[in-house]
Amino acid sequence: MQSQNRIAFKEWGAVCAALEQGTQSVIVRKGGIHEGEAGFRVEHDEFWMFPTRFHQGAEQLQPGKSSLLNHPLAQEPASGKLNLALYSVVEAVLELKDPSQLTFLQKLQVLNEETIQQRFEYKNPGLFVLLVRIFRLEHPFEVDQESRYAGCHSWVELSQYFDTINLKPVLNPEQFLEAQQAFQEIVARSQ
Template sequence: MNSELALDQKIALKEWAVAVKALTDGKQIMVLRKGGIAEETRDFQLKSPRFFLLPAYEHQKPELLKEAYRDELKAVLEAWTPGSPTVEISAFAEAVADIEINDQETVDLLVNYHIWTDTFTEDRLKWKRKQPLHLLLLRVYKLEQPAELPMQDAYTGCKSWVDLESFPANAAAHPVLDDETFARQAAEIRRAIAR
C-alpha cells in the first residue's frame, strides 16, 4: 500500500547507516538515543514525532554489532563514498513511543529487538549517566524514490537532529511493516520491558 506523506517539516534524525538499513528492511522497529556530543541541549529530546532518517557513517564499528549484522555494516560502508557531495535519504519515520530507560535490567530485556551488542547498549546507557536512555519505537516508511540531497556542513558532526535544506513537499512511500505486524512487534517490546 503506497501513500503520499504530507511533510510539513524537513527535519531528520541522524542514525547509523547500518541501523537505518535494519529499520528500512523491517529487522527492527526501535532506536536507542542519548543525544550527540554536539547537542544544543544536555539531553536527547524528540524534536518532532515525524522525521526523515539521515544515515550517519561516523562511529560505526563491527564489534558494536551482533555477529549477524556485521556483513550488513560491511555492505553499507562499501556503498558509501566519503566526502560525497550528496546524501541519500530513503526513509521517513513516525515515533509512536518515546520510552525513557534508566537501568541496565530494562536495557537487557531489549536484547532480542535490535542489532547492537550488549557492550554498545551498556555504554549508551552509561554515557551521560544522569540522563535517561530514550527507546524510540518507530513506524518506518520507505520512500518510493530515495531523495539525493546536496551534502551540507550542517549534516555532519555528532548531533541527533538536522534541518534539511530541501526536500520534496510530498513523497510517495509505503510502510515497511503492515499495520498488524508493526502493532504486534511494538506490543511485544512494550510487554518485554513492562515493570
C-alpha cells in the same frame, strides 16, 4: 503523517538498514556531544532518517548482523551526496533509567550489549527508546551534503522540504502490531 518534512534524524547506516529491512522498529538514543546540558530530547515526532557512518563498526553490532554494513544505506554515498530513503513516525517513547532493562532491548534492535551499555552510561545513565513506524521511498531523494550537517547531534534541518506522499510502510499492520507488543513488554517491565 505530514505531507512534507525537512527534519532529519542522524543514525548509523547499519541501523537504518535494519529499519528498512523491518528487523528493527526502535531507535535507541543517548545523544551526541553537541546535544547540550539537557542531552537528547525527542523534538520531532516525524522525520527523515539521515544515515551516517561515523563511529559505526561491525564490533558494535550483534553477532550475525555485520552484513548490515554492506547494505546501501550503510555505505558511503556518492561524493557530497546523501540519500533520503526512509521516513519515521514516532509511535511511542520510553526513557530507560534502570540498567537491568537493557537486556530486553536485545531482541528489538541490532546493537550489541556492550554498545547499548556504553550508550546507557555515557554522561548521565539512561537511554531513550523510540518505537517508530518506518516508511520507505522506492526512489530516494538525493541531497547535497552540507557542512552544517556534520557533528555529533541528532537532529538536522534540511535545506528544503521533501514530499512524503509516495512512502510505503516497511511493515504491514500485523507485523507492526508485533513490534508494538514487544515494545510494550519493555514498557511494562520498566514500571
